[in-house]
Amino acid sequence: MSVSLVLVIVMAVLYACGVYLMLERSMTKVLLGFLLVGNATNLLIITMAGKAGLAPIVSEGVAPEEMTDPLPEALILTAIVITFGVSAFLLALIYRSWRLGKEDSLGDDADDVAMRGGAVTMQGEDTDALPGDTEFEERPS
Amino acid sequence: MTALVPLVVLIPLLGAATALTLGRRPRAQRIVTVLSLTVVLAIGAVLVWAVDTQGALVMEVGGWAAPFGIVLVVDRLSALMIVVSALVLLAVLVFSIGQGLADGDEETPVSIYFPTYQILAAGVFTAFVAGDLFNLYVGFEILLVSSYVLITLGGTEPRIRAGVTYIVVSLVSSMIFLASIAMIYGAVGTVNIAQISVRMAEIPVDVQIILHIMLLVAFGIKAAVFPLSFWLPDSYPTAPAPVTAVFAGLLTKVGVYAIIRTETVIFPGTELNPALMIVALLTMVVGVLGAVSQADIKRMLSFTLVSHIGYMILGVSLGSAIGTAAAIYYIVHHIIVQTTLFLAAGLIERQGGTTSITKLGGLLKASPVIAVLFFIPALNLGGIPPFSGFIGKVALFQASAEQGTALAFVLIGAGALVSLLTLYALIRVWNMAFWRPAEDVEGYESTMLDNVSEAPGRTAVKEKRAIPRLMTAATAGMVAASVALTVFAGPLYDVSARAGDNLEGPGQYVELVFPNGGADD
Incomplete structure (x- = not known):
């Protein structure tokens, strides 16, 4: 199976940037x-899908070996539609989050923060995370 | 009979479309949803009977023979999963209708709840009947996208925050799944599960292991297997009680179902089984230690959910027919019991205004019905004889003992310990919330309450509200179903054992999809 080097490099760059942004x-x-x-x-x-080839339409004079594999293209179409739908939902969610808190970043789980500080929270205590007690950058309030 | 196979997916989808067009008439929406899930439950029951007596059903969609077309396969495992899921979906639906009717639905945009719920059902059933890896991916996506909507229902701030964690983690797992499908396609040139199984035998073992691990990571995130379980206790408890119940019961089990298929059909090799056993051990122990330290009932239940996934992984990792059979019985038991406990937690929250055991008290006197509805599934989950939890654990331990390796015996010991700790966590809830008199709640001293961490941000006690009959009835129905698992344990275990036999080696599955051979050209 021969693979286009350009596609592989582009893929690797996209994965690297994508993972970086998702973190x-x-x-x-x-x-x-x-x-x-x-x-x-x-x-x-x-x-x-392997080597690129002719369009996979059965016609006179085109041997099956010369055609490109059509199945991955069908899979990609489905994957694109799913990605599209999920992005639309995420955008709505981001908008909602911005409307609620005027912020775009994800806060810490307050329970994790309490655990990390070694604090055992019991009844009556205020368990909300203070802005300063995360090891990450301070959240804008 | 094969015509019934696509109906389990089509009926909920059509029901969802109908319910969506009836958006302004909630009453009609409820009727349509209950009707569609009842029909699916009936079809599921017929499928179990038909598959068990006449053999598995294979449907070639559009009449295109495998491997060119998409096949839907219902064997004993799929049929059992379909019927149990349909039962749980229906019971939780009735519970949520009861809750919605009582609350006047101010909090949640109800016009999308019923359609989304049915699409979730359609996604779950698609995953169970898929005979094609890509179709399994689509099934997963359908159920995940509807679960994104359900977990952020109402769009309040805590739900958005928990929802974002859940959604991003699910997206990562979907991407890993899709990438592994692409690599499997690159390696064997097909996405048909039966054909992959045949051709995978010709691939070098090291490549097989890489593909195997990628699939297991993708499914492990969905099934909440340690160390990929971190997201679950954070995101589940914030959703509305019925949504949490159905997620806890079903969604992780779809992941476990996919792991069973991976281990028995796609990669029948045993190279990774010891690693899976260690993962099962860690899932059990770490999960239950989390449960012991929680004061909030919903969070505690989420941790026990993680810990009990470990038992199922243990059954799968043994790689024997009886191990798989025990895992299948345990899945059926756990779907029903875990859902029941979350529904009971929903009732407790309504009765007591909170789910924190440090603030609850006197519930036994206030509501003996809830006490019974919590106590029976609690003992069941803890593995007290004669309940199904005990039967499932004994079956798992027997299967491990039969394997006889040192690691298997370590797992038996850990399994027994974990079930004791589960019982401790649940009985603590019983002692504090039910037995303790209501007037003792302020300033109560007990070693049981030392070192428990409170759920953050939810310290305010909500208003106590009357419990609608429909909610109690739905929970009581689930408790009855869990007791039926004990009463009819013999026949049910026989079906699981036959399902496990079907999955011993990939040969029988391949035979189903390719009755005339032709899988290896």
């Missing part, structure tokens, strides 16, 4: 990262 706290960056990773996966599927 961010900002939800918009996570969405962009998801889009990049989704497209990288589509490229992975298309490289798995």
Whole structure:
């Protein structure tokens, strides 16, 4: 199976950038990262189809070996539709989050914060995370 | 009979479309949804009977023979999963209708709840009947996207925050799944599960292991297997009680179902079984330690859910027919019992206004019905004889003992310990919330309450509200179903054993899809 080197390099770059963005706290960056990773996966599927060839339409004088494999293209179409739907939902979610808190970043799980500080929270205590007690950058309030 | 196979997917989808057009008439929406899931439950029951007596059903969609067309396969495992899922979906639906009717539906946009719920059902059933790896992916996506909608229902701030964690983790797992499908296609040139199984034998073992691990990571995230289980206790408890119940009961089990298929059909090799056993051990122990330290009932239940996934992985990792059979019985038991416990937690929240055991008390006096509805599934999950949890665990331990390796015996010991700790966590809820008199709640000292961590951000006690009959009835129905698992354990275990036999080696599955050979050209 011969594979186009350009496609592989583009795929690797997309995966690297996508994963980097998905590790961010900002939800918009996570969405962009998801889009990049989704497209990288589509490229992975298309490289798995093997060598490029003629359109896979049965007609006179075209041997099956000269055609490109049509199945991965069908798979990619489905994957693109799913990515599209999920991105639309994520955008709605980001908008809702912005409407609620005027912020775009994902907060810590307050329980994790309490655990990390060694604090055992019992009844009556205020268990909300204080802005300063995360090891990550401070959240804008 | 094969005509029934696509109906389990089509009916909920059509029901969802109908319910969506009836958006302004909630009453009609409820009727359509209950009707469609009841029909699916009936079809599921017929499928179990037909598959068990007459052999598995294979449907070639559009009349295109495998491997060119898409095949839907219903063997004993799929049929059992379909009927149990349909039962759970229906019971939770009735519970949520009861809750919705009482609350006047101010909180949640009800016009999308019923259609989304049915699409979730359609996704779950698609995954169970898929005979094609890509179709399995589509099934997963259908159920995940509807679960994104359900977990953020109402769009309040805690739900959005928990929902984002859940959604991003699910997206990553879907991408890993899709990438592994692409690589499997590159390696063997097909996505038909039976054909992959035949051709995979010709691939070098090291390549097989890479593909195998990729698939297991993707399914492991969905099934919440340690160390990929971190997202579950954070995201499940914030959703509305019925949504959490159905997620906890079903969604992780779809992941376990996919792991069973992977281990028995796609990669029947045993190279990764010891690794899976260690993962099962860690899932059990780490999950239950989380459960012991939680004061909030919903969070505690989420941790026990993770821990009990370990038992199922243990059954699968043994790689024997009886191990798989025990895992299948355990899945059936756990789907029903875990859902029941979450429904009971929903009732407790309504009665007591909170789910934190440090603030609850006197529930036994206030509501003996809830006490019974919590106590029976609690003992069941903890593995007290004669309940189905005990039967399932004994079957798993027997299968492990039969394998006889040192690791298998370590797992038996850990399994027994974990079931004791589960019982401790559940009985603590019983002691604090039910037995403790209501007037003792303030300033109560007990070693049981030392070192438990409170659920954050939900310390406010909500208003206590009357419990509608429909909610109690749905929970009581689930408790009755869990007791029926004990009463009819013999026949049910026989079906699981035959399902396990079907999955011993990939040969029988391949034979189903390619009755005339032709899988290896």
